[in-house]
Amino acid sequence: MAPKSRSYQLSATPFVIFAQLLAIAVTTLVFVLYLHFEGGFAFESEDKTKIFNVHPFLMVLGLIIIGGEAIMAYKIVPGDRRTQKGVHLILHLLALTAGILGIVFIFRFHNEIGAKDMQTLHSWLGIITISLYGLQWVLAFFAYCFPGGEMSRRGTLLPWHIFVGMVIFLLAVATALTGLSGFSNLLLSTKGYILNFTGLLILLFAITVTLTVILPRGY
Amino acid sequence: MAPKSRSYQLSATPFVIFAQLLAIAVTTLVFVLYLHFEGGFAFESEDKTKIFNVHPFLMVLGLIIIGGEAIMAYKIVPGDRRTQKGVHLILHLLALTAGILGIVFIFRFHNEIGAKDMQTLHSWLGIITISLYGLQWVLAFFAYCFPGGEMSRRGTLLPWHIFVGMVIFLLAVATALTGLSGFSNLLLSTKGYILNFTGLLILLFAITVTLTVILPRGY
Numbered sequence: 001m002a003p004k005s006r007s008y009q010l011s012a013t014p015f016v017i018f019a020q021l022l023a024i025a026v027t028t029l030v031f032v033l034y035l036h037f038e039g040g041f042a043f044e045s046e047d048k049t050k051i052f053n054v055h056p057f058l059m060v061l062g063l064i065i066i067g068g069e070a071i072m073a074y075k076i077v078p079g080d081r082r083t084q085k086g087v088h089l090i091l092h093l094l095a096l097t098a099g100i101l102g103i104v105f106i107f108r109f110h111n112e113i114g115a116k117d118m119q120t121l122h123s124w125l126g127i128i129t130i131s132l133y134g135l136q137w138v139l140a141f142f143a144y145c146f147p148g149g150e151m152s153r154r155g156t157l158l159p160w161h162i163f164v165g166m167v168i169f170l171l172a173v174a175t176a177l178t179g180l181s182g183f184s185n186l187l188l189s190t191k192g193y194i195l196n197f198t199g200l201l202i203l204l205f206a207i208t209v210t211l212t213v214i215l216p217r218g219y
Numbered sequence: 220m221a222p223k224s225r226s227y228q229l230s231a232t233p234f235v236i237f238a239q240l241l242a243i244a245v246t247t248l249v250f251v252l253y254l255h256f257e258g259g260f261a262f263e264s265e266d267k268t269k270i271f272n273v274h275p276f277l278m279v280l281g282l283i284i285i286g287g288e289a290i291m292a293y294k295i296v297p298g299d300r301r302t303q304k305g306v307h308l309i310l311h312l313l314a315l316t317a318g319i320l321g322i323v324f325i326f327r328f329h330n331e332i333g334a335k336d337m338q339t340l341h342s343w344l345g346i347i348t349i350s351l352y353g354l355q356w357v358l359a360f361f362a363y364c365f366p367g368g369e370m371s372r373r374g375t376l377l378p379w380h381i382f383v384g385m386v387i388f389l390l391a392v393a394t395a396l397t398g399l400s401g402f403s404n405l406l407l408s409t410k411g412y413i414l415n416f417t418g419l420l421i422l423l424f425a426i427t428v429t430l431t432v433i434l435p436r437g438y
Contacts, residue, residue, distance in 0.1 A: 007378045119411070121396065121403035121418045128419075159226045163433070167426055174393045174422070177340065178400035184340035192338070199340045200347075203393070207386055214382070 011218030012075040015211045019072060022205040023065050029198045030060050037191045048112050054105040056179060059126075062098020063133070063172050064202060066091055068209040071169060075212045089145065096137055099130050099172075122182065125175040132168045136161075166213060173206040230437030231294040234430045238291060241424040242284050248417045249279050256410045267331050273324040275398060278345075281317020282352070282391050283421060285310055287428040290388060294431045308364065315356055318349050318391075341401065344394040351387045355380075385432060392425040 034041065034053045041057065042050035069076070070091030077084045103126065110117050118124065143149045143157055180199045186192040253259065253272045260276065261269035288295070289310030296303045322345065329336050337343065362368045362376055399418045405411040 007375075008382075009375065116406070119403075119405040121400040121415045124415050124419065125396070125400075125422070156226075156228065163227075163430075167429075170389065171422070174396050177344070177393050178397050181340040181344075181397035181401065184338075186338040187335070196340045196343050200343065203344070203390070210386075211382075 008215055010215055012212040012215040013218030015208050015215065016072055016075050016218075019068065019205060019208040019212060022201055022208060023068070026065060026198060026201045026205060027061060029194055029201065030057060033191070033194050033198065037194070048109060051105060051112060052109045055102050055109065056176075058098045058102030058105065059172075059179070060176055060198070060202065062102060063095050063129075064169075064176055064205070066098065067095035067133075067169055067172065068205060070095055071165065071209055072212050075215075075217050085144070089141070092137055096130075096133055099133060103127075103130060120178075120182075122175060122178040125171065125178060129168060129171045129175050132164075132171070136164055136168055162213065166210060169209070170206060173202060176202055227434055229434055231431040231434040232437030234427050234434065235291055235294050235437075238287065238424060238427040238431060241420055241427060242287070245284060245417060245420045245424060246280060248413055248420065249276060252410070252413050252417065256413070267328060270324060270331060271328045274321050274328065275395075277317045277321030277324065278391075278398070279395055279417070279421065281321060282314050282348075283388075283395055283424070285317065286314035286352075286388055286391065287424060289314055290384065290428055291431050294434075294436050304363070308360070311356055315349075315352055318352060322346075322349060339397075339401075341394060341397040344390065344397060348387060348390045348394050351383075351390070355383055355387055381432065385429060388428065389425060392421060395421055 034057050038049055038053050039047060040050055041054050043054075045051060070088050073088040073091060074081075074084050077087045106123075107117055109115075118127065140161055143161075144154060148154075149157070177199050180195055180202075184192055184195040184199065186196070253276050257272050258266060258269055260273050262273075264270060289307050292307040292310060293300075293303050296306045325342075326336055328334075337346065359380055362380075363373060367373075368376070396418050399414055399421075403411055403414040403418065405415070
């Protein structure tokens with residue numbers, strides 16, 4: 001990743017398009033999994049699974065898919081940098097909100113079934129991810145929006161903003177994989193395959209988003 | 220990651236040193252976990268856990284730690300590029316061998332306890348990782364060692380070699396996290412904490428190795 005982006009001799013455009021196809025595929029699988037196989041969603045229900053289901057739904061489609069689109073905003077959105085920045089900022093706020101809600105629902109689920117919180121590596125990774133996500137959003141808002149730092153400072157900060165942002169995004173993906181893998185077993189037949197393929201497609205989405213960050217804009 | 224490495228205004232050296240401390244910490248935790256808590260290692264034993272233990276041991280210390288050192292060779296090894304390349308190539312071969320052996324041991328363990336293979340997301344991610352690792356090693360050997368491509372071709376290929384290499388390394392890390400998280404639960408008290416902290420330290424090692432790739436050599 002060290003060499004200049006030009007040296008890849010490709011533009012981000014084909015990967016931006018591929019990422020949209022992957023986003024559609026992941027969204028479809030998540031809906032099939034949690035609506036068809038797992039009985040849907042609920043805030044209150046006798047069937048506690050419905051409360052649990054909100055957690056992976058918000059995490060995958062909110063934090064990861066919308067978060068990924070936010071990252072790609074600079075390569076997708078036509079027009080000036082101001083518009084791109086606005087889309088980047090708002091999509092990340094949406095993703096962060098979905099992530100926080102998703103965590104609220106898993107605590108709620110644990111509370112309903114009387115399970116202890118924060119026991120697993122998945123939960124530790126998740127709390128670290130959401131904390132860094134929030135921190136990164138707030139710091140970047142101060143530095144790049146309001147009140148906004150000096151231009152030279154912004155420039156110095158930018159590579160670190162991008163690096164830390166990518167670390168947080170890939171951390172979210174790794175956390176999702178640990179979460180999905182806790183339930184994945186082909187002994188569950190169709191459901192197991194859907195879980196495994198959801199994991200693989202999320203991974204492919206993450207790789208594609210990373211490529212669009214490295215490669216130059218195509219138009 | 221798109222901007223030039225100079226713009227980070229830091230050299231890789233402090234991160235190379237930090238990575239060594241993390242490598243020592245992970246190695247210590249893995250030894251404590253599998254020797255003290257899990258009863259050690261065996262190729263044949265009535266205690267099947269001892270056969271299983273070889274798998275995470277080889278994967279974490281072989282594929283991830285030695286693999287990470289191989290990646291950092293260009294920032295660690297003093298002397299000319301030829302020496303660095305030799306160290307990079309040999310350490311990756313060691314890591315790959317450890318990875319293949321680690322997979323042999325998990326198939327052996329499944330066979331001994333009569334479990335089905337390749338059921339989980341962890342196993343799918345693992346097989347993909349080791350296949351890509353082997354492919355990347357062989358292709359890079361042909362391109363950069365023997366017979367070796369034209370100089371201009373090597374240059375064109377290099378950013379992709381680095382990008383694909385980092386994808387494989389981070390894939391190995393994500394796979395390890397899904398593996399560890401399958402056993403992590405603080406209800407296991409001390410052992411649970413060791414598992415979770417091993418996961419976090421592996422993650423920190425991965426981030427640090429990635430930084431050393433992006434940042435320029437310090438001396």
